[in-house]
Amino acid sequence: MTLTFLPKGNICSPKEFKVGAAYCGLKKSKNLDICVLYSKLPAVAVAAFTTNKFRAAPVEFSEKIIRAKKKVSAIVINSGNANACTGLQGMENSQRMAKIASEALGISVTEMLVCSTGRIGVQLPMEKIKNGIESIIASGLSAKNGHKAAEAIMTTDLSKKECAVVFNAENKKITIASMTKGSGMISPKLETSFPHATMLSFITTDAVIDQDLLTETFNECVQNSFNKITVDGDMSTNDSVILLANGATGNKKINKGSQGAEIFKNALFQVMKKMAQSIVRDGEGATKFVAVETINARSEKDADLCSRAIANSLLCKTAWFGGDPNWGRIAAAAGYSGAKFNPAKTSIDYNNLPVILNGLSVGTPEAKLASEVAKKNIHIRINLAVGKYSATIWTNDISYDYVKINAEYKT
């Protein structure tokens, strides 16, 4: 299953996707803040949305289109304003954004999705939005604007997050690409029937694939990628993962149980994993990337609970920032996680270096442990020794800059 990441991969790497971006006046920084993604061929669309009760208007709008299983031709996305907690006016504004874009593109409004990200509780300045959308479309969408689009969806992100992979399936070269944003208010939650995510991620592919298979594959990949990251434990009101499959490659349809289905799933997972991890690496103020792996738990849920409690522990996160191998905080977090286990049988490793064996310090010298925790990448493994389930949560540390960014954040 050869899979190649393209060196300059971007959201327009798959065939027949075009995009345009502009600054319309939403961001004080005057960076790009609006973009329109367009597929010449109406695409099969699948998505995952936040389950936050205060869901933003664009989430409500887009979810309706997805639930109706409409084909989607375009997505209009703004950053700098979340259009969340904006009531009926907010709903009207999302609809209007879709309408303005659909009219300028000459498509039906039911083929449009809308996404917003940024400050909560402020109505969108619709004149600026309108001018932005119209100028983007008037100046012509292009497959060359991929990198600009990835920039236009950023908020507190420090780096663009985009990638594309190519692979062969059903005798055709297929491409999957993504542009993603997210840096804070990142903490997806498991155990929902309708999967969700806590950032914006757009995924395009030119594959022809059975819609049910696509939905199933998408859901599984979301659970194992975006739903396995946490930056600050805060779940957002807006965030969405949307995949458009426009079929431009013209391959023989990928069906369930085929080898192509396996290849496709692996490629999609690699793209999502890369994007999910890039959110964590660019987490607000993050200086470290930490994988918290729980093994031999009694259930998948217990494994997730244990890894997640540690990944969200403020005391663990600040210790990682300080390079302090304070494994007592890890044990304490495992202890209150709700996972079932016997402390006297539990072991903990840092980057494969044993720290606790059967509930007791193995006496690895503090300096040796400290040198592991001083690394940019830390892998923590907790062996609960009571079952066969495992789960890894990807997270980062909490630094002075995290506090700075969030004590002073106003878009």
Added chain:
Amino acid sequence: MTLTFLPKGNICSPKEFKVGAAYCGLKKSKNLDICVLYSKLPAVAVAAFTTNKFRAAPVEFSEKIIRAKKKVSAIVINSGNANACTGLQGMENSQRMAKIASEALGISVTEMLVCSTGRIGVQLPMEKIKNGIESIIASGLSAKNGHKAAEAIMTTDLSKKECAVVFNAENKKITIASMTKGSGMISPKLETSFPHATMLSFITTDAVIDQDLLTETFNECVQNSFNKITVDGDMSTNDSVILLANGATGNKKINKGSQGAEIFKNALFQVMKKMAQSIVRDGEGATKFVAVETINARSEKDADLCSRAIANSLLCKTAWFGGDPNWGRIAAAAGYSGAKFNPAKTSIDYNNLPVILNGLSVGTPEAKLASEVAKKNIHIRINLAVGKYSATIWTNDISYDYVKINAEYKT
């Protein structure tokens, strides 16, 4: 129900309690790190302990005594080392601490409780502990050492936490007092049959009171005080609330349903509330005291979930530190809390100033909101408008100093 806080109230304000404190070599700072609290009359004892799976040895030791409903004459407490994650050796060390103290005091080891707080995962240096206990008892316990004892139990605390109230019940003057420590790793959890807490709090009283009534009253007061605070969302392995009632006042026994029972409960609650709030005010790096009150929820649990999610939200806590009236973060936290409500009917106030009404910004000028969030004390009220239950969680902000303290903490 007149109730007076004594100006110099301390753990020895109730009759027949004496204490001694020393530095035995556990703290690098060379501050006092060990103390012995003694009651001349064996006392009825009730307690609440952490439910963390990695419970410390002294918690296991003391819980056995409490469960056996033994009368308690003394507590030996050390700071600087938690004796947690220390296995069988740790259990033996707790027992030995109790034995050393009981022998020096000339009492039975079954009349002793043991508490430890500090760094996790390091064995207690028993020679130092032994010398400490013996020198404290050799130099004589005294009711004048109350303030010193409150100092000896501190770890990252910046201030001593102690108080005493006097009131009349059953025609006698009764006193309830407490010394408490706690500043980080503070996040008690509800819904346990055996209540627990996440700090050390010692409460003494000279009242004569029915043991069942005392247990019931104690549990109710713990739920409404220590179980309503959070500093960082991290539940500790060690912490304990212990109440000793030695009956030295010789009042007619306070029985269930009496006026004295009501007066006693109110007094005990006032002491616990003051101590619980003082932990939050002295929370690691805290610059603000925040009360998060949810009203009109569908159940007590929902009210608690909503207030607690906001109180633990890193984004809310950093916004408070920055004086940023970012109510979107409060709405988002309520939205993922798990509480059932309709966003379109939800309202939020800051210090009685309306922020959101029926899910929408009321347009209070940003500067006016900012001036409320700039205050030292912030009261946030969320009206879910779906029921009649309410709950308040007391918390604080997260500052640069929180990160500093916890990135660099080593006792």
